[in-house]
Every structure is written in C-alpha cells, then in structure tokens.
Amino acid sequence: MSEDNEPPLVKYKYPLIGHTWDYLSNVGDFIAKCRAQYGNIFTINVHGRMLTIVGKEYAHEIFVSKDCSFARGFDEITPLNEILGLERNFTSATAELVRKTLMDNVDVYTHHFQNVLHEKVEEEFGNLETKNVDSPLDFVQDIVSKTMASILLGEEARRVPEMMSILLETSRVIGESWFIPNTLSYIHPYLHRLRVLWTVRRAGDIPQKNMALLAQLIKPIVDDRIRKEKTLGSSWKEPVDLLSGLINNKRIDKSNVDYRWIAVHIQLMVFVAVHSTAAFGANCLIGINWEELLEEQLEVNPENKKIITNEETNKMERMDSFIKESLRMSGVVVDMYHKVLESGFQFSNGYSLPPGSMIAIDKNSIHFDQTYTFGNPLEFDGNRYFQKDSPSTKVGKTYIAFGLGRHVCPGRFFAVLEIKLLMAHLIRSFVIKPVGKTRIKNLTFAGFIIPFDKLVFERRTK
Numbered sequence: 159m160s161e162d163n164e165p166p167l168v169k170y171k172y173p174l175i176g177h178t179w180d181y182l183s184n185v186g187d188f189i190a191k192c193r194a195q196y197g198n199i200f201t202i203n204v205h206g207r208m209l210t211i212v213g214k215e216y217a218h219e220i221f222v223s224k225d226c227s228f229a230r231g232f233d234e235i236t237p238l239n240e241i242l243g244l245e246r247n248f249t250s251a252t253a254e255l256v257r258k259t260l261m262d263n264v265d266v267y268t269h270h271f272q273n274v275l276h277e278k279v280e281e282e283f284g285n286l287e288t289k290n291v292d293s294p295l296d297f298v299q300d301i302v303s304k305t306m307a308s309i310l311l312g313e314e315a316r317r318v319p320e321m322m323s324i325l326l327e328t329s330r331v332i333g334e335s336w337f338i339p340n341t342l343s344y345i346h347p348y349l350h351r352l353r354v355l356w357t358v359r360r361a362g363d364i365p366q367k368n369m370a371l372l373a374q375l376i377k378p379i380v381d382d383r384i385r386k387e388k389t390l391g392s393s394w395k396e397p398v399d400l401l402s403g404l405i406n407n408k409r410i411d412k413s414n415v416d417y418r419w420i421a422v423h424i425q426l427m428v429f430v431a432v433h434s435t436a437a438f439g440a441n442c443l444i445g446i447n448w449e450e451l452l453e454e455q456l457e458v459n460p461e462n463k464k465i466i467t468n469e470e471t472n473k474m475e476r477m478d479s480f481i482k483e484s485l486r487m488s489g490v491v492v493d494m495y496h497k498v499l500e501s502g503f504q505f506s507n508g509y510s511l512p513p514g515s516m517i518a519i520d521k522n523s524i525h526f527d528q529t530y531t532f533g534n535p536l537e538f539d540g541n542r543y544f545q546k547d548s549p550s551t552k553v554g555k556t557y558i559a560f561g562l563g564r565h566v567c568p569g570r571f572f573a574v575l576e577i578k579l580l581m582a583h584l585i586r587s588f589v590i591k592p593v594g595k596t597r598i599k600n601l602t603f604a605g606f607i608i609p610f611d612k613l614v615f616e617r618r619t620k
C-alpha cells in the first residue's frame with residue numbers, strides 16, 4: 159500500500175509512455191502479469207492517464223457505489239453527448255427507455271425481429287449455396303444493425319430507407335471515434351477528447367448533420383401519430399416501437415415537439431443496442447458444438463416454424479449456456495469505466511482513490527477464475543452452464559458480462575433473446591465451418607477482442 163493509501167502503481171520505465179505499449183500489444187497478458195504481482199487492485203499508466211484496474215472480490219464495490227459514476231466514466235472514453243448533442247447524464251435516461259419501451263413489449267419486438275432477420279439473412283446470401291465470410295464481425299454487424307434499427311424505428315419509418323442509412327452511418331462514425339490514436343492524451347487526456355470532436359467535425363460533422371436530417375424525417379411521422387391520438391381517442395392503436403416510447407416520454411410536450419431530442423434518442427438506442435449485440439453475436443459464431451445446438455433446435459422447434467415464441471426461445475438451455483460461455487470468453491478485457499466523484503472512493507481493504515480517478519474493471523480476473531467457473535476456465539466449453547441453473551442474463555460477483563449493480567445492462571434480456579434467435583436461424587439454415595476442436599482465434603486490438611477468422615456457410619439441404 160502506498161503512503162496515501164492509494165492502490166499500488168505498477169512500475170514502468172519511461173514516464174510518458176508508461177504501460178501503453180504493453181497494454182496495446184497484449185492487454186490480457188499484461189493485466190494478468192500485473193495481477194499476479196500486485197493483486198486485484200492496481201494502477202497503470204496508459205495513454206498518459208492513470209487507470210486503476212479493479213478485479214475480483216472488489217469489482218462489485220465499484221458497481222454498487224454512489225461515489226463512482228458509470229456515466230462520467232463512459233463520457234471520458236466516448237464523448238457521445240458532445241458528438242450527438244445530448245444531455246451529459248444520458249445513460250440513465252436511455253436505461254429507463256429500455257426498461258419502459260423495450261422490456262414491457264419484448265414479445266412484440268422479438269416477433270418483428272424474426273421477420274426482419276429472415277429477410278436480412280436472405281439478402282446477405284441471395285441464391286448462394288456457399289458463402290465465405292471473411293469477417294464474422296462485419297457479417298453479424300450488418301445483419302443485426304439492419305434488423306435492430308428496423309424494429310426500433312417502427313412501421314412508417316421502415317418505409318423511409320434514408321433513415322436507416324442515417325442511423326447506421328452515425329453509428330459507424332461513433333464507433334470509429336474509438337480508434338482515433340490516443341497520442342494527445344500524453345499531454346492531457348482532455349486533449350484527446352478535443353481531438354475526437356475535432357476529427358468528427360472536420361470529417362463533415364456527420365452525426366450532428368444526420369441528427370438534424372433525422373429530426374426532419376421523423377417529424378411527419380410523429381405529427382401524424384399525435385394527430386391520430388387526438389382525433390381517434392381511445393380507438394387509436396398506438397404502434398409498439400421506440401418512437402411511441404419517445405413520443406410519450408415526459409420530456410416531450412406534444413404541442414411543441416422537440417424532434418431533435420427524439421432523433422438523438424433513437425440514434426443512441428440503435429447505437430447501444432446494435433454495437434454490443436453484434437460484437438457478442440459475432441463471438442458466438444466462432445464457437446463450436448454446432449451439432450448439439452442443432453439437435454436442441456430440432457427439439458424446441460421440430461416444425462421449423464419461421465417465428466418462434468419467447469417461451470420456446472427460453473427452452474433453448476444449451477444455446478443459453480453456449481451464449482454465456484461466449485460472453486464469458488469475449489468482450490473488452492479492461493472495461494466498464496467509472497469515474498470517482500467529488501467524495502473520493504474507499505475500498506473495503508483500505509485502499510482509497512481521490513476524486514477524478516478513472517477505474518476500469520478487470521473482467522478476466524473474474525471470468526477466468528478457476529473457483530468461479532465449472533471446469534477449466536481457459537477452454538471454451540459451450541455446455542459449461544448447461545443444467546447448472548446459471549442463465550446468461552443472471553449477473554453476479556462471478557459473472558459480469560452485463561455489468562452489475564446500479565447500471566447493470568437493462569438490455570441484456572433483449573440482447574440474449576436476439577442472439578438466440580439469430581443463432582437459431584443460422585444453425586437451422588447453414589452448416590457453419592470451420593467446426594474444429596478448438597475455438598478459432600480472436601484478435602486483440604487496442605484492448606478490444608475481435609473475432610478474427612474466416613468462416614464458411616453452407617446452406618443445409620434440409
């Protein structure tokens with residue numbers, strides 16, 4: 159413990175560079191080495207910034223504490239509020255929207271999802287019997303983003319293809335901002351933030367322009383719905399989609415609608431819903447044990463119905479275990495940034511952090527711990543959680559793929575349902591290769607784990 163009781167700072171040679179090189183070249187190995195030497199709480203110097211890494215036995219203290227802010231941590235990594243023109247503490251509003259609009263109507267959404275999914279998969283494959291997929295991530299991202307955006311937008315908006323392009327283009331620009339080189343952080347982390355905003359603006363300020371355009375495009379749809387609500391009264395059947403949720407939000411005055419606010423929140427939802435679901439969906443594709451999963455599909459849906467109910471999807475226990483295992487082994491190694499608020503933060507072991515400290519969670523210390531997993535944690539075992547009463551959406555101190563505590567992912571039930579439906583459809587329709595004894599390799603790039611290998615899809619004859 160250092161004099162002021164702060165967590166130990168991992169030694170480094172060069173002041174400016176700190177641990178950046180080790181972090182970028184192999185974040186998993188680097189963090190594991192630090193953990194072995196310093197324990198489950200330590201501070202590293204990456205991109206000119208001190209970052210405290212918190213692992214097992216202590217991570218939950220961050221998730222439940224009111225002294226650590228998830229929204230402020232997120233904001234430091236991605237200045238989404240300034241890119242899109244949002245209020246600063248927008249994550250809580252989005253979480254509420256997910257709970258109220260998505261989760262209350264999850265059956266309706268998953269029904270739409272399947273209809274659109276089948277269409278998008280067919281679009282992707284056309285008449286091909288065999289298709290080489292060079293990037294599983296791009297492949298899943300393409301299908302999931304089009305499908306998600308389409309179900310969130312609603313019926314009328316689906317007829318305006320321009321909206322879809324706007325949403326997907328803006329998501330792409332936001333995603334790309336994560337890969338802008340972090341060199342200015344060596345002078346001050348705030349300069350990197352300015353660089354991100356400057357780069358986005360210099361490239362035509364696509365997000366802001368797109369939001370103005372989206373606001374114009376949704377205006378007639380919103381006005382039409384409000385007019386119908388007024389004129390038809392109780393006989394008005396309001397569509398079940400995100401747009402309705404936003405129109406009915408307490409922030410919206412129906413006689414003076416803030417169309418831009420609605421547009422930005424549609425964008426935000428598409429961004430949060432699509433990015434992680436697509437990345438994890440792609441990680442599932444590089445799994446193994448397809449034949450067992452196919453067997454389960456034949457039991458759950460023997461007639462090969464196009465639309466499966468949520469009840470049937472919940473019966474896919476093997477698939478759930480497979481998804482949980484994929485989630486356990488994937489994702490960003492150092493993730494779930496939190497910022498310490500003005501009160502400072504004290505760990506139960508006596509370490510403390512001053513206001514403004516940045517914290518990230520060491521997921522591997524939990525997900526690869528021998529005592530927390532059934533069997534060898536280093537191996538991919540799709541059946542690891544099968545019949546263990548350990549569903550993929552149930553978070554806890556031993557499994558944090560969706561976070562934990564105050565900001566636990568409100569979209570996790572929806573995300574897992576969608577991944578199950580995507581996988582079910584692909585497994586039923588295609589043989590996915592290579593089907594080997596081990597999981598194909600991921601590429602770790604700048605701290606991100608990306609499925610990085612080619613797959614071959616062969617259409618099943620029946």
Ligand code: HEM
Binds near residue numbers: 574
């Ligand atoms: C496999 C897919 C997904 C993964 C792995 C994932 C993971 C996460 C994680 C790790 C957090 C941070 C939790 C924390 O720090 O405690 C989070 C927050 C959040 N997620 Fe997800 N997520 C996924 C899909 C979704 C979807 C589909 C939606 C929306 C429909 C969504 C909406 C949100 C929101 C709004 C928050 C912020 C919650 C808050 O501030 O209270 N996520 N997610």
